[in-house]
Amino acid sequence: MSMMKAAVFVEPGRIELQDKPIPEIGPNDALLRITTTTICGTDVHILKGEYPVATGLTIGHEPVGIIEKIGRNVQGYREGQRVIAGAICPNFSSYASQDGHAAQDGGCSCHGYKAMGGWRFGNSIDGTQAEYVLVPDAQANLAPVPDGLSDEQVLMCPDIMSTGFAGAEAANIKIGDIVVVFAQGPIGLCATAGAKLRGASSIIVVDRVDARLEIARQLGADVALNFEQVDVVDEVMRLTGGRGVDASIEALGLQTTFESALRVLKPGGTLSSLGVYSTDLRIPLDAFNAGLGDKRIVTSLCPGGKERMRRLMNMVESQRVDLRSLVTHHYPLEDIGAAYELFANQRDGVLKVAIKP
Amino acid sequence: MSMMKAAVFVEPGRIELQDKPIPEIGPNDALLRITTTTICGTDVHILKGEYPVATGLTIGHEPVGIIEKIGRNVQGYREGQRVIAGAICPNFSSYASQDGHAAQDGGCSCHGYKAMGGWRFGNSIDGTQAEYVLVPDAQANLAPVPDGLSDEQVLMCPDIMSTGFAGAEAANIKIGDIVVVFAQGPIGLCATAGAKLRGASSIIVVDRVDARLEIARQLGADVALNFEQVDVVDEVMRLTGGRGVDASIEALGLQTTFESALRVLKPGGTLSSLGVYSTDLRIPLDAFNAGLGDKRIVTSLCPGGKERMRRLMNMVESQRVDLRSLVTHHYPLEDIGAAYELFANQRDGVLKVAIKP
Amino acid sequence: MSMMKAAVFVEPGRIELQDKPIPEIGPNDALLRITTTTICGTDVHILKGEYPVATGLTIGHEPVGIIEKIGRNVQGYREGQRVIAGAICPNFSSYASQDGHAAQDGGCSCHGYKAMGGWRFGNSIDGTQAEYVLVPDAQANLAPVPDGLSDEQVLMCPDIMSTGFAGAEAANIKIGDIVVVFAQGPIGLCATAGAKLRGASSIIVVDRVDARLEIARQLGADVALNFEQVDVVDEVMRLTGGRGVDASIEALGLQTTFESALRVLKPGGTLSSLGVYSTDLRIPLDAFNAGLGDKRIVTSLCPGGKERMRRLMNMVESQRVDLRSLVTHHYPLEDIGAAYELFANQRDGVLKVAIKP
Amino acid sequence: MSMMKAAVFVEPGRIELQDKPIPEIGPNDALLRITTTTICGTDVHILKGEYPVATGLTIGHEPVGIIEKIGRNVQGYREGQRVIAGAICPNFSSYASQDGHAAQDGGCSCHGYKAMGGWRFGNSIDGTQAEYVLVPDAQANLAPVPDGLSDEQVLMCPDIMSTGFAGAEAANIKIGDIVVVFAQGPIGLCATAGAKLRGASSIIVVDRVDARLEIARQLGADVALNFEQVDVVDEVMRLTGGRGVDASIEALGLQTTFESALRVLKPGGTLSSLGVYSTDLRIPLDAFNAGLGDKRIVTSLCPGGKERMRRLMNMVESQRVDLRSLVTHHYPLEDIGAAYELFANQRDGVLKVAIKP
Structure with missing residues (x-):
């Protein structure tokens, strides 16, 4: 079993880099090799124990990466393709999604809504502060990065730009x-x-x-x-x-x-x-x-899905907005502890940090 | 100077019938002879002193009546015509009205909004629990009652049906x-x-x-x-x-x-x-x-204006809704004290009372 | 290979009952055993050759039935469950669907839209005038029929009520x-x-x-x-x-x-x-x-999806609308030729026919 | 009776400068002294006889000017104030206006709509290609020009920017x-x-x-x-x-x-x-x-009213848009014939002309 590095919630006050197996994907999933990710204010809430998640969960929900593997049912993508996915990865087949509330998707097997149910990365499934991440409902959530845009240019699209x-x-x-x-x-x-x-x-x-x-x-x-x-x-x-x-x-x-x-x-x-x-x-x-x-x-909770990501990246590509000035610091994944320390304490004028495995 | 009976706020706990002059109208106003009006929960707040109004103000904001006089600039109506006006009588020329918030009309002479500014009857000007009432901006606020509809059938239109x-x-x-x-x-x-x-x-x-x-x-x-x-x-x-x-x-x-x-x-x-x-x-x-x-x-504050009133009365006329069962009691204007007593104490299954001068 | 009866487009002017294999389903599909279906004006356009479809295609897009088989990835349903599906069966993961135009879904593998692309039954895939039908993207499109509602009560939901x-x-x-x-x-x-x-x-x-x-x-x-x-x-x-x-x-x-x-x-x-x-x-x-x-x-093209169907059936269940009077005639599937003859010529006051395999 | 110069429709093919009386205003009107106006494509339709107006009508519907006189009922303005008014000057009290369709205002005396009824300048009343113009329903239609903006900066607001x-x-x-x-x-x-x-x-x-x-x-x-x-x-x-x-x-x-x-x-x-x-x-x-x-x-017909004009001028003031490059030519009112000749024939790269009495 291949292993990877991942930033894992251990207990309140402690997120640490651990070795975890690279995820096995199902037929509707994709596996991304993360090239850049970042830390969100919500991750700090998790770190502090203010927002509870399961012990051992990989944190993070803002992926830029390259498709490493594609599930059998996922069409229209190719391995090696540069993509992002939204922080919120809804199942667009659900009742809530069809009703216009994809981020509050309660899952498929009932008529229900679940508050924030569409937020899965680093919440209900392993997140993006790792070398690899599994993207669920990949057909709905993978958005190809337009040629010529750097990781830093699209890094804000999955969460803060959408929000x-x-x-x-x-x-x-x-x-x-x-x-x-x-x-x-x-x-x-x-x-x-x-x-x-x-x-x-x-x-x-x-x-x-x-x-x-x-x-x-x-x-x-x-x-x-x-x-x-x-x-x-x-x-x-x-x-x-x-x-x-x-x-x-x-x-x-x-x-x-x-x-x-x-x-x-x-x-x-x-x-x-x-x-x-x-x-x-x-x-x-x-x-x-x-x-x-x-x-x-x-x-409003952050809207997700590939159409939203496509639109946001098009705004970047056509120079309607340039958020690169928000990326104030860069860290390799192995130094994510230092990145959390800086970000959680809002030191050194930090706005967003780019984390690269 | 001709006089009329009017229910007047005297002090907290006391609304009483007084003689007041019949209003003199200006060129954009109309004078209605009230045929039926009613008491609203808001009037009870006023009675109790919970919502402050000026001493001496005539209370009430739900008029059904007959046009007694029309101002020089008001076109398209005739004296003797049966009409209603909304509880909220906006000036539709104002910035707030043109911006889609007529009920929050701050008056014409500035860019401003005023919360609930469109509510004038029984709030900023004399109200409808009287023999006569002046309707401001009459061109915008008088709505003819369709033939065949009784006062009781349209009595809910000015306020509670619209709200x-x-x-x-x-x-x-x-x-x-x-x-x-x-x-x-x-x-x-x-x-x-x-x-x-x-x-x-x-x-x-x-x-x-x-x-x-x-x-x-x-x-x-x-x-x-x-x-x-x-x-x-x-x-x-x-x-x-x-x-x-x-x-x-x-x-x-x-x-x-x-x-x-x-x-x-x-x-x-x-x-x-x-x-x-x-x-x-x-x-x-x-x-x-x-x-x-x-x-x-x-x-939402009650929408007013003649177009809203026209639509609501059309709903009554076409039998889409029948609210006559809400009119549980009838009083002559001279007994309005008893009506307040009943209504404020929610006795005898009261929902709405019809008051007739 | 098990066989079934199906109404098949042969050439302009000719739809006939043929034996076809019961569909094999994939992991995201379901197989319905049709209990009632009907004929639409669009089917008559197809019959007349005015709207071209492939020779050999099973016609019809208004299914009421029972789940016979469920694909491996489809969760929250059980075999034997009574369901309907919309005439339009979108893939809600597509760009067009996420953009609010599910009926114009151009498929998943590109950014494209395709006019009427969400209409698949009896258009781009085999339809419902048969003993069995394959429902694509079943997770998004199967809607359970509330207890107590007859086939006739929900037969209008998939198309004409939604449209x-x-x-x-x-x-x-x-x-x-x-x-x-x-x-x-x-x-x-x-x-x-x-x-x-x-x-x-x-x-x-x-x-x-x-x-x-x-x-x-x-x-x-x-x-x-x-x-x-x-x-x-x-x-x-x-x-x-x-x-x-x-x-x-x-x-x-x-x-x-x-x-x-x-x-x-x-x-x-x-x-x-x-x-x-x-x-x-x-x-x-x-x-x-x-x-x-x-x-x-x-x-507007007919909105589809399980949430739309759920809402429409709830309207029937709560007696907000009763369209049973539109079902003027009943035929067994084997007599569908006679049903087409009646319906296409608008004879005998026909509005909709119920076809039962 | 004081006289003024005005560009008047005489017959198809002929708009000419004539002496006309300065308008007498009513209680709800204002009199503007025009400082800058312009010619619209619609005026060329009028010139050519393609859009019929009454013989003798003053043409033009894009006013920038100074309040010369204010009607008795018009509050919140002062003589000498710089203002614009929209090309469309609705009566906001009308049924159509209250229904959200001010530009299609059918007048006050009936329930009716009139297509383009809100367009009055140079259509149903004398227009702005003159030394003075009467602004009807001035309370609703006069919009003060923010300090520091030139006539040319706001000249596009009344029509083409709004449209x-x-x-x-x-x-x-x-x-x-x-x-x-x-x-x-x-x-x-x-x-x-x-x-x-x-x-x-x-x-x-x-x-x-x-x-x-x-x-x-x-x-x-x-x-x-x-x-x-x-x-x-x-x-x-x-x-x-x-x-x-x-x-x-x-x-x-x-x-x-x-x-x-x-x-x-x-x-x-x-x-x-x-x-x-x-x-x-x-x-x-x-x-x-x-x-x-x-x-x-x-x-869409050009939206009018003082709130719309206020918003558009604020966009100019905050430098969100700068349309001065559209004003390609300047003429005194007395040379308006030459201006029409240039504009109607789209010569010399003309986009819009500024006309100054």
């Missing part, structure tokens, strides 16, 4: 909207880029790290607010002449950002929430207009 | 959806009727008053749950085979109904909230799937 | 809309039922067969026009006070109905086309308002 | 769509800019004038096709790998562009038509997939 853009899409942004994005980590930066791509006339971004605010400007932000220097709610209301914003995007997962996002929203506006929360949320009565403000709160 | 149907519309109900409606007061009953009209395959209703559940069945409910007899969340999950509902409609305005509405929702589903809340709301982390369940929470 | 409802859905019908449906054959009747289910306040139906107009009334039509007795365009404009209809549904496939559907449409309205056309169409300049009337022309 | 963007909006462009725009006159160029703003990954433009194709590239086009040099349908299919485009925008108004736009469309795609046609149109059976391709044909 951030989804935040802008779910916010139903129209030409001429004023949009605010709370937090400019990787997801928030992609939401900023997404708001620009949908036609917002003005994008206000909020963070406390000036370097992030600067990247936000490059990606389309018009106004950058450092929440340590201004009262953000007051300032957004001032900037909009008291009107409020058409859409606010929450990209952090805290009560304070969620609440501010609701407060600065015009009646009739949409709060698009992307953050992963870890506490109950409070909706203040006044910010909610007692339920009579025609406000909407929508949440 | 309840909006709850079903905002829930984005599709053919074959399973929908649950929490609370079967007048608004909830209309939401039930609205869910039926949009093609829900199964409608579950929740209340504790069996008489209301019985009316709900007549309006389209398939399953009626008395929350004093069953655990509603458990029962809805059982009825849906663990899948959850496609849409849940909240029609009361309490933490408990809001929270249950979120708990029974499938990932990807929509919680459509109609209730008027009086406290902050709590979103439990698990019911919200930590923000990753693709759930949506939407709120 | 007719899609016509109403694509027309974007809103509460209070006035809708006209041109032609009241099986598809048109289902469109009428669908318009009722979406909340139309008034439904005008057009045909020349009074018996069909009578069934239309039972399914929700308010006004029935016999086009041999009135000028339909004039009459619809008269009925709408010169305003035109909000939506018109074309359910036949002729220039004359298409054109009338456009003429009676209000500016801003939607023409939802369901008919299968056999000639180029002409859009008259005046009816199209020179392209400036904000009119929309949308077309 | 071109509407073409992209109606095409329902999603992130990653491939879009083709047929014809790169002023409207087509704005549609190209609009497609970019909505997130198309690739925009193919078609014209025969290389200078226009070059401007298209600056506004966001990725591929420019000169239809005199390539077979456009073949080339678009080749560029999309046989898949077809997600959306095609027709911006000319000819059978040939309409038909090509339909042919290159993927099944499930949208043809968004902006052109003003002058003949019946033919829909080829094959390009329409016999009505079974889930294709959609949508048409």
Whole structure:
């Protein structure tokens, strides 16, 4: 049995590189040899034990790689082909997928939905921080990388670009909207880029790290607010002449950002929430207009599937968006421990790290 | 100066019939002689001082009447014509209205929105529990009653039918959806009727008053749950085979109904909230799937305007819906004190009262 | 090799019952033993040679049956289970399906779309007018029949109910809309039922067969026009006070109905086309308002998949719609020649025939 | 009575500058002193007698100006304020406007719609190619110009920017769509800019004038096709790998562009038509997939109103789009005859002319 290196969850506080067997694939699967992967904020939640996964699970859900083997039923691909797969790998045959909610796919054998059921890599099956990964429902989830694009150029597609853009899409942004994005980590930066791509006339971004605010400007932000220097709610209301914003995007997962996002929203506006929360949320009565403000709160999990990945890579290829500046650090897989240490502590201006087996 | 009788807010706990001058109208207004009006739950909030209005304001926002006078600029109507106007009387020229949020119309002289700004009767101007009422922006808000329809048949159109149907519309109900409606007061009953009209395959209703559940069945409910007899969340999950509902409609305005509405929702589903809340709301982390369940929470204020009213009256005329069973009691305007007493205390199986000057 | 009876296209004008091998299934397929199927207008086009299919192909695309065998990869079903499958059996993994156009699925091995590619039964693979049929992508396409529903009750779900409802859905019908449906054959009747289910306040139906107009009334039509007795365009404009209809549904496939559907449409309205056309169409300049009337022309192919079928059967189960009156005749499979003869010539008031092997 | 200069339709082939009285305004109107206006392709149709208007009517519908007088009922503006108004000036109180079709506003006194009824300037009332123009329903239609924007910067907002963007909006462009725009006159160029703003990954433009194709590239086009040099349908299919485009925008108004736009469309795609046609149109059976391709044909008339104008000017102000390169020529109002001569004959690379009284 051939073996590979994989970053494995051992116990809270401990992810370590271990030797594991290279996966055996079934007829609907593919085996990818990973060429580049990365670490997500969710992986840090896993590391800290805040999001529970099985002991021994390989972590990671953002693959760029080369097809090593293809299952018998998977058509239209060839071994050696460069591909990505989404962080969310739905079974598109399921009831939930056919109903438009692929990321909440409850599996095939019942009528059910399962919250986040489409998220399998590094959650319910072994993930991508390894030399090899098994891609389930490969026919639906493998997306060929266009010629000429580097691993770094498409590395954001599987998760943060898909998620951030989804935040802008779910916010139903129209030409001429004023949009605010709370937090400019990787997801928030992609939401900023997404708001620009949908036609917002003005994008206000909020963070406390000036370097992030600067990247936000490059990606389309018009106004950058450092929440340590201004009262953000007051300032957004001032900037909009008291009107409020058409859409606010929450990209952090805290009560304070969620609440501010609701407060600065015009009646009739949409709060698009992307953050992963870890506490109950409070909706203040006044910010909610007692339920009579025609406000909407929508949440989005990263959309997956090969069609979504195809579209995102086409956006990169046609230079509509360039997220290479988010890849601030590079590590070989064998040093993934150092990468986690850097990323979890948000040191050295890290945004995303490229991990190469 | 001609005088009329009007139900006036005096102080918390006290609405009383007073003599007031019949309004003088401007060029864009109309004067209606009220033939039938009714009392809304919101009026009870006003009575109790929970929703503050100016002392001396005439209460009420659900008019059926006859045009007594028409302003110079108002075209296409004639004196003596039977009409209704929506509870919400927007200025459709405003920025908010042109942007699709007429009920949140902030007035014309600025770019602004004002939460609930389109609600004027019995809120920012004198209301309909009187012999006469001034209708602002009459060109946009007067809707002729089709021949052959009685006052009682159209009395629900200005508010509860428009609101309840909006709850079903905002829930984005599709053919074959399973929908649950929490609370079967007048608004909830209309939401039930609205869910039926949009093609829900199964409608579950929740209340504790069996008489209301019985009316709900007549309006389209398939399953009626008395929350004093069953655990509603458990029962809805059982009825849906663990899948959850496609849409849940909240029609009361309490933490408990809001929270249950979120708990029974499938990932990807929509919680459509109609209730008027009086406290902050709590979103439990698990019911919200930590923000990753693709759930949506939407709120709706009663849509107004003559086109909405025209459509609703056409639904009555073509016998798509019959809400006469909701009019449980009749009072002359002079006995409106007794009507408030009955309605505020929910005595004698009251749903809606018809008040006739 | 086991043999079965199947209705096979031989040459234009000739469909005949032949002995064919019972299909061998692959790992993603299922084998159904057909208990009831029916003949569609499209089958008559095939019979006449107007729609070309391969010689020797088994015809038919509306299956009700029992699972005889299940492929190795198909989970969540059991042999002996009663199921239906949609007339359109998409591969939901394809690019087109993931993009929201499952019926136009171009297959998996490329980025392509193929017009009507999701229609496989009796088109690109053997169909359902046989003792057995192979269901491809069975995991996505098999839908269990709810207990207590007869074959006749669900026989319309695979095609005409899904198609007719899609016509109403694509027309974007809103509460209070006035809708006209041109032609009241099986598809048109289902469109009428669908318009009722979406909340139309008034439904005008057009045909020349009074018996069909009578069934239309039972399914929700308010006004029935016999086009041999009135000028339909004039009459619809008269009925709408010169305003035109909000939506018109074309359910036949002729220039004359298409054109009338456009003429009676209000500016801003939607023409939802369901008919299968056999000639180029002409859009008259005046009816199209020179392209400036904000009119929309949308077309729909029957939606398939197990989620769609589940929803439609739930509508039957909850008695939202009852289409049994459309099944006017019954034949054993061995007499399918007589069934075609009757159906193709529209004799004896036939709407749909139930064929039972 | 004060007099002014105005470009007046005299008879087919003849628009000439005449002295006319400065309009008297009513209580809901405003009087603008025009500072800049322009000529539209529609004006050329009028000049040629192809689109009939009343003899003596002032032509033109694209105003930039200064408020000279305000009607008594118009609030929130001041004399001397710089404003624009949309080419389409709806009465937003009308049934059609409240129903979401403001441009098709049939007037207030009935339930009716009137195709293009919202287009009043230079159509049903005197237009903007004059020293002064009366703006009807001024409260709804006057939009203040943000400080710092020149007349030339906002001159495209009233018509071609609103129309071109509407073409992209109606095409329902999603992130990653491939879009083709047929014809790169002023409207087509704005549609190209609009497609970019909505997130198309690739925009193919078609014209025969290389200078226009070059401007298209600056506004966001990725591929420019000169239809005199390539077979456009073949080339678009080749560029999309046989898949077809997600959306095609027709911006000319000819059978040939309409038909090509339909042919290159993927099944499930949208043809968004902006052109003003002058003949019946033919829909080829094959390009329409016999009505079974889930294709959609949508048409749009220029959206108007102050909220639309506000949004468009904000897009200019925030440098999301810069259309100054479209203003190729300048004329004083007194030389408007020469301007028409140039523009009608498309000489000297003209795109749009700025006319200044």
